[in-house]
Amino acid sequence: MLSLACATAALAAPDAPATSANIASAKSAKVTKAAANPTNSASSANSDTSPIYGVTIPDGYRKWQFIAPAHETAPLDELRVVLGNPKAIAAIEKNQLPFPDGTVLVKLAWKHVQSAEFAPAYVPGKATTVQVMVKDSKKYAATGGWGFGRFIDGKAVDAAQHQTCFACHQALVKNHDYVFTRLAP
Ligand code: HEC
Numbered sequence: 253m254l255s256l257a258c259a260t261a262a263l264a265a266p267d268a269p270a271t272s273a274n275i276a277s278a279k280s281a282k283v284t285k286a287a288a289n290p291t292n293s294a295s296s297a298n299s300d301t302s303p304i305y306g307v308t309i310p311d312g313y314r315k316w317q318f319i320a321p322a323h324e325t326a327p328l329d330e331l332r333v334v335l336g337n338p339k340a341i342a343a344i345e346k347n348q349l350p351f352p353d354g355t356v357l358v359k360l361a362w363k364h365v366q367s368a369e370f371a372p373a374y375v376p377g378k379a380t381t382v383q384v385m386v387k388d389s390k391k392y393a394a395t396g397g398w399g400f401g402r403f404i405d406g407k408a409v410d411a412a413q414h415q416t417c418f419a420c421h422q423a424l425v426k427n428h429d430y431v432f433t434r435l436a437p
Pocket of ligand 1: 414
């Protein structure tokens with residue numbers, strides 16, 4: 253239920269934005285990156301790079317190690333999997349919090365659809381979003397050390413959606429370095 257409420261709120265881009273100070277500071281992080289890489293504009297939706305944070309979909313993430321699945325009930329009806337890069341996995345294995353700089357977490361999501369071969373099974377349908385969190389405690393100091401990116405069909409969604417990310421992770425899992433997912437047993 254909790255994650256349903258969260259994800260729904262995120263899609264509606266609602267009432268709990270990060271503070272303007274947070275956003276302003278995160279924006280300056282973006283500007284730094286954009287200036288360093290002028291051919292890759294970080295400012296617009298429909299870009300490979302998330303607004304505010306300048307986060308991209310990391311190369312090779314589909315081969316990263318699995319952390320846990322999640323199932324989102326109606327209305328989203330999604331299956332999700334969270335993967336981590338080697339730094340993330342090493343930190344999880346050591347119970348290390350906060351996560352070290354260089355940690356990257358990726359959450360993939362699909363509509364869940366009934367299996368054509370076996371009715372009780374639900375399997376991944378259309379891919380919906382890829383979401384990314386990148387740890388850089390200096391660059392993203394105003395947002396708990398995390399930069400955020402949400403991508404649909406490989407393109408970043410708009411700034412309004414990105415303004416919701418930190419607020420929710422901060423409100424609910426500040427005591428776990430702003431990360432919800434625990435290693436599946
Ligand atoms: C209203 C709450 C809420 C908002 C807003 C939100 N998330 Fe999350 N996020 C969650 C929950 C709950 C999970 C746990 C996994 C699940 O249920 O899908 C999660 C998991 C994640 C994960 C996997 C790591 C972890 O913390 O478990 C990433 C990456 C992520 N979110 C990125 C984002 C990005 C990027 C945005 C903004 C575009 C965002 N989130 C906005 C609630 C939220």
